[in-house]
Amino acid sequence: MFIVTNRKISKKKGGFEIFKKTPNAKGPNELRLLELVDENNKKSFTLLNDKLSKKRVKSINANYNLGLNTKENYPASLDVACKIFDEAKSKNKHILVYVHGYNNDMKDIVTTAQKLEKAYNIIVVIFSWPANGGGFFSGTAQYLGDKSDARVSTGALNSFLNKLHQYHSMLTSAEVDALWEKAKNKYEDNYEEARGEYAKMQQKLCRVNISLLCHSMGNYVLKYATIPSDTQLTKPIFENVCLVAADVNNKNHAQWVQKIEARSNIYVVINQNDSALKWSRVKPGKAQHARLGHYIKSLDAPNATYIDVTKAKGVDDEHSYFKDRPVNENAKLRTLFSDLFEGRKAEEKLEYKADLNAYILS
Numbered sequence: 001m002f003i004v005t006n007r008k009i010s011k012k013k014g015g016f017e018i019f020k021k022t023p024n025a026k027g028p029n030e031l032r033l034l035e036l037v038d039e040n041n042k043k044s045f046t047l048l049n050d051k052l053s054k055k056r057v058k059s060i061n062a063n064y065n066l067g068l069n070t071k072e073n074y075p076a077s078l079d080v081a082c083k084i085f086d087e088a089k090s091k092n093k094h095i096l097v098y099v100h101g102y103n104n105d106m107k108d109i110v111t112t113a114q115k116l117e118k119a120y121n122i123i124v125v126i127f128s129w130p131a132n133g134g135g136f137f138s139g140t141a142q143y144l145g146d147k148s149d150a151r152v153s154t155g156a157l158n159s160f161l162n163k164l165h166q167y168h169s170m171l172t173s174a175e176v177d178a179l180w181e182k183a184k185n186k187y188e189d190n191y192e193e194a195r196g197e198y199a200k201m202q203q204k205l206c207r208v209n210i211s212l213l214c215h216s217m218g219n220y221v222l223k224y225a226t227i228p229s230d231t232q233l234t235k236p237i238f239e240n241v242c243l244v245a246a247d248v249n250n251k252n253h254a255q256w257v258q259k260i261e262a263r264s265n266i267y268v269v270i271n272q273n274d275s276a277l278k279w280s281r282v283k284p285g286k287a288q289h290a291r292l293g294h295y296i297k298s299l300d301a302p303n304a305t306y307i308d309v310t311k312a313k314g315v316d317d318e319h320s321y322f323k324d325r326p327v328n329e330n331a332k333l334r335t336l337f338s339d340l341f342e343g344r345k346a347e348e349k350l351e352y353k354a355d356l357n358a359y360i361l362s
Contacts, residue, residue, distance in 0.1 A: 001036040001113060002080050003045070005128040006156035009034070014044055019106040021132045029155040033077055036110060043110065048076040065178055066170055081167035085208065088123055094209040094342045096122045097164070097238070099157070101216025101247060102150075104131050115323045116213075119334065120341050127160055129153035129221055150217055154224040161225075161232035168210060168237070209239040209343030216276070216319065219246035219292070226259040236261045239343030243304075244269045245319050246293040247277060253292050254301035265305050265347075267340055270358070272296055272310040276319035299357045305347050306358040309333065336361055 008020035009032050024030035033048045052060075052074045060082055061068040068074065088095055096116065100109045106128065113124040130149045187193040214222045222243070226233050241262045246253075260266055270293055271277075277294040290297075299306045314329035315321045327334040339346035350359035 001038075001110070001117075001124060001126070002084065003034045003036065003110075003126040003128055004031055004077075004160050005034070005126075006031055006153055007128060007130045009047055016043070016045075016106045016110075018045055018047075019128070021105075021130055023130050023149065023152065028149075028152040029159060031156055031159055033075075033080060035080075038114075048080070050075055052076055052079055064171060077163055078167065081164075081171065084123060084125065085168075085171050088208040093121060093123050094211065094239075096120075096124050096341045097127060097210065097212045098124050099127045099129075099212070099214045099218035099221055100131065101218050101245075102131055102147075112320070112323060116341070119323060119327060120338050122341055127157060129156065129218075131217070147217070147220060150220045151224050153221050154227070157221055157225045158228065158230070158232045161235075161237055164210070165232060165235050165237045210237065211240040211242065211341055211343050212238040213242045213244060213322075213341060214246070215244050215322075216293070217247040219243050219248045222260075223248050223253075223256050226256045231259065233260045236263045239263045240340055241266045242269065242340045243267065243292070244322060245271065245274055245277060246291065248292050249289040250292045250295040250298055251289045253298075254304075257301035258303050260303070262303075264343060264345065266301070266303055267346065268292060268299070268301070268304050268306045269340075270294060270296060270306065270308045270310070271315055271318065271321060272308070273315070273317045274319050275317040296356055296358065306356075307336070307346065307350065307361060308356070308358045309336070309361045311360070311362045332361060 005019070006024050006028050008022050008024050010018040010020060024032065034045045035048060037044050037046065054070065056079060057068060057074050058070050060066065060079060061070055064082060084095060087093070098113055098116065100112070104112075109126060109128055113126050116122065116124050130153070132149075222233070225231060239262065241260055243257075243266070246268065257266060257268075272294050274291075274294040277291040296308060309315050309321065312326075312330055312333050314326035314333060316326075318326050321327070321333070322337045327337065335349070336346050347359045350361055352359050
């Protein structure tokens with residue numbers, strides 16, 4: 001598992017203690033890439049080098065037919081992208097980018113990511129911003145502090161999305177180009193036959209979907225990432241964008257949600273009884289409006305599909321109802337999130353209520 005973060009990273013090697021609760025000392029837009037090694041239930045993290053060796057660049061270029069200028073420098077993230085893409089194709093899995101919420105320490109974040117991988121048969125890539133850790137009921141100051149860290153992390157998220165889009169486009173284009181070369185070689189003297197063969201090969205191609213899960217205050221990071229004029233969210237990077245238990249204002253949410261492009265859909269998942277969102281509305285005082293993740297009115301973003309899971313078995317007042325007991329007790333709920341996280345359409349299996357502009361899972 002790989003982690004992209006703008007947290008300060010300790011030079012000390014080892015476990016979770018290398019992740020600090022403040023932004024990178026070089027600035028909140030500075031990203032680091034780490035690999036999780038999990039052996040015998042003991043987790044350690046390796047900070048990857050910023051620059052690939054020339055030998056590795058040549059190897060990647062040859063293996064993936066990327067047309068790289070091997071004399072230039074390339075970051076370790078290119079190598080990681082190739083490894084993730086290979087794993088997804090070889091194991092027939094899709095990829096989910098996970099942006100966590102408020103007060104999550106790294107141990108909780110990694111545990112959740114591993115549960116997601118196990119429950120939904122996906123590959124999870126973590127984007128971690130410097131939330132402080134300590135639990136939802138640790139106080140107003142800490143909550144507002146995390147909101148501040150979330151806002152300053154939006155440049156880092158956009159930088160990550162830019163690289164993600166670049167690598168995905170590069171790898172998929174190279175793969176499609178390779179198919180065309182095979183088709184042309186098979187029918188050297190017949191262009192129409194080559195085109196037909198190329199179409200057949202594309203249909204058989206194992207397509208890897210990339211989707212995005214923003215949970216809780218992770219949606220606040222996403223919201224502010226839509227503000228810059230060069231936001232990467234106007235590019236169709238993700239198959240599905242999943243805004244789950246969103247700790248952002250319901251009021252005027254359509255203004256920023258409609259800036260987001262998705263290849264398939266943008267899903268907003270709501271639990272009206274979400275205890276954590278009720279707390280986050282009350283704790284900071286009157287300035288806090290109803291939260292998008294627990295409010296069933298004014299669901300008016302024209303490019304979003306709203307799903308209310310309030311009455312679904314096992315959801316109750318849970319905040320992270322995409323894992324553990326809720327999905328273990330409710331096969332329909334598990335199927336819903338499986339569809340969302342793997343890039344499929346979920347609403348076709350649900351009841352639509354026009355008066356709410358929402359689909360209902362009951």
